[in-house]
Amino acid sequence: MPLTPQQQAAVENRGGSLLVSAAAGSGKTRVLVDRLFRYVTEERHNVDDFLIITYTRAAAAELRGKIAAELSRRMGEDPSNAHLRRQLLRVYQADIKTVDAFCAALLRENTHLLAREEDKHALTPDFRILDDGEAALLRRRCLERVLSSFYETLTPGGEQLADTLGAGRDDSALVELVLELYKKLQSHASPEAWLRQNRAAWEVPAPSFDATPYAQVLLSSIRRRAAHWADQLRRGAARTEGDSALTSGYGVKFLAAAQGFHALSQAPDWASAQTLSAAVPFPRLTTPKGRKEDPLVLALKQLWEGAKSALKPLQAWLDVAGEEALEDLAAVAPAMLALLDLTAEFSAAFRAEKLRLNAADFSDQEHLALTLLVKPDGSPTELGEQVSARYAEILVDEYQDTNEVQNAIFRAVSKGGKNLFTVGDVKQSIYRFRLADPTIFLRKYAAFKPHTKAQDGEDRKLTLSQNFRSRREILEAANFVFENILSVEMGELVYDEDAALHFGAAYYPPRTDCQTEFHLLTAHRKSEETPHPVKKLTAEARFVARRIRRLLDEGFPVTDPDGSLRPCKPEDVVILMRSPGSRAAAFAAALAERDVPCSFQESSDFFESMEVSTTVSLLELIDNPRQDVPLISVLRSPIFGFSPDRLAEIRAAAPDGDFYEAVSASGQPDCAAFLETLNALRLSARDMSVHRLLWHIYNTQNLLGLYGAMDRGLERRENLIALTRQAEKFESGGCRGLFAFVTRLRRLLEAGEAPEAASGSAAGGVRLMTIHKSKGLEFPIVFLADLDHTFSRQDFDDSVLVHPTLGLGPRRVDLERKIRYPTLARTAVEETTRRENLAEEQRVLYVAMTRPKEKLILVNSLYFAQTRLQRLAASAALPAAPEAVAACRSFGEWLLLCLLCRPEAEPLRRLAEAEVPTAPASGAPWEVLVHDCEEYRDSPLHPGLSQEESAAETPFDPALLAFEYPYRREAALPAKLTATQLKGRPLDQEIAENAAHTPYLRPLSQPKFRREQAGLTPAEQGSATHLVLQYLNFGDADIPAQIAALEGKSLLTPQQAKAVDIPALERLLASPLARKLRQAEAAGKPPLREYRFTLLVPAREYDSKASEEDAILLQGVADLCFETEGGLTVVDFKTDHVFTPQEITDRAERYRPQLEAYSLALTRVLEIPVTRRVLYFLSPGKAVDV
Secondary structure, three states: OOOOHHHHHHHHOOOOOEEEEEOOOOOHHHHHHHHHHHHHHHOOOOHHHEEEEEOOHHHHHHHHHHHHHHHHHHHHHOOOOHHHHHHHHHOOOOEEEEHHHHHHHHHHHHHHHHOOOOOOOOOOOOOEEOOHHHHHHHHHHHHHHHHHHHHHOOOHHHHHHHHHHOOOOOOHHHHHHHHHHHHHHOOOOOHHHHHHHHHHHHHOOOOOHHHOHHHHHHHHHHHHHHHHHHHHHHHHHHOOOOOHHHHHHHHHHHHHHHHHHHHHHOOOOHHHHHHHHHOOOOOOOOOOOOOOOOHHHHHHHHHHHHHHHHHHHHHHHHOOOHHHHHHHHHHHHHHHHHHHHHHHHHHHHHHHHHHHOOEEOHHHHHHHHHHHHEOOOOOEOHHHHHHHHHOOEEEEOOHHHOOHHHHHHHHHOOOOOOOEEEEEOHHHOOOHHHOOOHHHHHHHHHHOEEOOOOOOOOOEEEEEOEEOOOOHHHHHHHHHHHHHHOOOOOOOOOOOOOOOOEEOOOOOOOOOOOOOEEEEEEEOOOOOOOOOOOOHHHHHHHHHHHHHHHHHHHOOEEEOOOOOEEEOOHHHEEEEEOOOOOHHHHHHHHHHHOOOOEEEOOOOOHHHOHHHHHHHHHHHHHHOOOOHHHHHHHHHOOOOOOOHHHHHHHHHHOOOOOHHHHHHHOOOHHHHHHHHHHHHHHHHHHHOOHHHHHHHHHHHHOHHHHHHOOOOHHHHHHHHHHHHHHHHHHHHOOOOOHHHHHHHHHHHHHOOOOOOOOOOOOOOOEEEEEHHHHOOOOEEEEEEOOOOOOOOOHHHOOOEEEEOOOEEEEEEEEOOOOEEEEOHHHHHHHHHHHHHHHHHHHHHHHHHHOOEEEEEEEEEEEEOHHHHHHHHHOOOOOOOOHHHHHOOOOHHHHHHHHHOOOHHHHHHHHHHOOOOOOOOOOOOOOEEEEEEHHHHOOOOOOOOOOHHHHHHHOOOOHHHHHOOOOOHHHHHOOOEEEHHHHOOOOOOOOOOOOOOOOOOOOOOOOOHHHOOOOOOOHHHHHHHHHHHHHHOOOOOOOHHHHHHHHHHOOOOOHHHHHHOOHHHHHHHHOOHHHHHHHHHHHOOOOOEEEEEEEEEEEHHHOOOOOOOOOEEEEEEEEEEEEEOOOOEEEEEEEOOOOOOHHHHHHHHHHHHHHHHHHHHHHHHHHOOOEEEEEEEEOOOOEEEEO
16 A cells, blocks of 8 residues: 555655654554665665664564565565665664663663762673562662661651651551652652752742742632633523523523633632632522423523532632641641652662662663763763764654653754654553653644744654544544544643544445444432342443344454455454453453353463462472472372372371471372472473473473363463463563572562563453553454543542642641641642543543444443433533533543534433533434443343243243252251250251241340449359369368369359359269269279260251261260269259259250260260269259159
């Protein structure tokens, strides 16, 4: 395909720095390659005369491959061209690399230039790069040491910092505060200079609040919002024209409030704004009679309430006088100075520690490279001049993701920016959280002249706006949304004709089924009408699954690379979300209900997967076999297949020492084979890298085959292969050796900072991924879901906010008054950051909407849909007002703000019951539908079939209603019984009949310290008597002496000793039962007291209808048993207060099952028959045989 005129200009333009703004799918990579080849073929340059910067290693490798392929193609056309032949050799030496790789190479060649006299250590050329996890651990260790010194020499400002902004149960809040500030500093060309500048700003207070940058930010926001609401109210008043009743009741009052807002929008300073905000009038509206439900009246009321609500936060800011704001800043200044100093000390300590380890982190590479290239005054160093002279041109891809440090490096190596070719799309700059700064691109785009007007040597710009990826319907949908929500005020750029996407993929055949779809699902909260509503997430997931199933069943055509059409497959479909998180499980379940295969690219559980965790355990074992947990994990794994019983046998045979000793002591063949394998692997590990060792394990133990044969085998194989790549990555970062690998990996996993690893889960099927992961990719069919996901506010949770230009924004914590509130500095930082974050979210939405090639389906589910639509309808317009866009909280609200004004969005307006002025919308029509979440209450009966088809296939069988579970009796049979539980129950009462029981609620009793008389309860008195019976000498009649002895041995408390029923025990010693016991003792057969037993007994002994296989575990404690000539006598002592013969007989019958259980157990355990069972009631002194 020939180049377009725009592309041709980007390839051929010379004479100065060129900035190319390339829209999504505009062929920027081709432009970059063709520009390079024009230099090579027409200007006789060599490929390695250029520095080409990309932002990922994969992109660098892909670009090098494309250049090599193009060279080969041209060599085929002109095989005699010696110059091209030389380029084939040079292409693999060319500097096509990431910024990090370029900086690292520069550092290794010139580390000697970085040495300082004051440093104890210096980097050497063989320094290693710390990965993110190791760097994070090292930062925390360094900060711990710095904080120890900080606490030892605590200044008043440091004390204020620790007690207020860093306060908590420990110093973790202060740790996170310092680390967050340090992290954000790394995007600056000179973090030390930023710290010094901010320290100076906090040391010298401003003469007035109006002189601070915070006042300017807040006043600008106040003016902007006030102007917006003045305009909205004037438009509202205009809608009442021609209706005298509405004009007098609404229009006039709207104009009065609009005048107040307009005056506020012109406020020159803080004090004036305070006065003007208080003067904004909101007179009471007068609704014409009988028009309360008029859609226009409802819309005007929404607008009026919106204006009132919008004024409140502005008045809250202005409630703080300028003098009070300065006083707040002065109060927190000592803590801010302490924070800046602490961060500087930490930065120095961390730098020294890295030098000691001969290591650098990713940000160090850029900062140190900049130090080598540029002097402190900004002029190039000698090395900088040499490096810039090395390259004919610097070509930078994805320039929108550059930060300040990287931009300074590019300028340093490009002769002051004169031979710099940069290409990117600022609308796709979505990495601000990684410290990318899209304003660098925007400032250049605003300052550079169009390439057709620039003189020689002047900076110039050029736009590539033709899209060759997507169908016209996709591009027009994206254009419609962004031309209406993107602006300089809210979005940092204007979406004009140059920024718009223009159709270039003429190879797509005409179709009528590729309309962009917008589906609104209305969800319900729990109420009387809907006591069990369908969850919004569940309904959305089921809707998406059903829509995908329909696309697959209908064979929705997609275009192959050769231009032919074929039915779509699950792999053609991707579901994009801002942040899937736990939502992925709901979508996976819904897709499974429809029998749609899926693969979600989430790697959070990579190291928890069975195959990876087992392999890591095996590596730990090879390093050190005396680790019980990894050893048992490996033995139990499918690799060696030891059963739990076998492991128990091994441990039982050698109970002492660690488990490795137990395995070594076993002479069994399985243990011997395992030890032989382990020793062989340990021997191999001596001279192998971890990467090679893993492949050796896979080959010798057939791990890829073993795990590949399991469920999800392909995914498991890919995970094992990904682990080898992870090991290779660790080793390339300087972490060499098995011990270093397993130690660092375990430390990272324990710290919750598992390294990112590409999971093998993306093996096929519908994919679900974050929008960030989708950047740079394209898909035939895209579902953009979870559009109601609220924009994150986690950036505003810290006690001190940090902004690159505004500096620090702290809260004020007043310990005397015990209050905490934001300073206006914090409010200004938060307001600025909030708008920057919203601009980033707009760019994220742009990336999402430009991923599909043929079909885009947007799904938004809402609670309180009608109310929210009414609120949006009040400010809906084409284009939407910037402040209306800023007030939105989700992607869905931005889309609805525009869609409400489209003619085909009548279902939305009908649901809102609001009057919205419609405007003819450009581009292909949308399909807008509204659904009730209740439609998705039930999962499909059979995946892929309609409910009617499923019902026809499986007719209802009435006999199912008469079905009775055949094992109800067994299900009611208890697995364990205690003998005490049997008292007072006929044998079949609970077990055989499974009678229902009313739960027993234990009455609440006062704690001892609340009782008027702190005596023992009757139950406690009975326990004290039983305790004495446990130790009672039946041959000693002096009961009080025995009790005193027990008290002296601390076996009884004084209270218990007083509560013992002495007369009852004296009656017991004088009874015939006691005489029998003494006779047994005299015959050399001592009694067994408190005899505990556990016995497995056939269930039929307690339920005659139970099956033969069932058994019950019987547990109990027999008070006393002694052996006589005839057999065992079992005695159970009772403290029940019974006195009449009838009461004694009834109570004895109640306890009969308990005695029978004792008899059964003792007969089996002691193998002596029980010939007598005795219940002895202590209160009346009666023994009853049962």
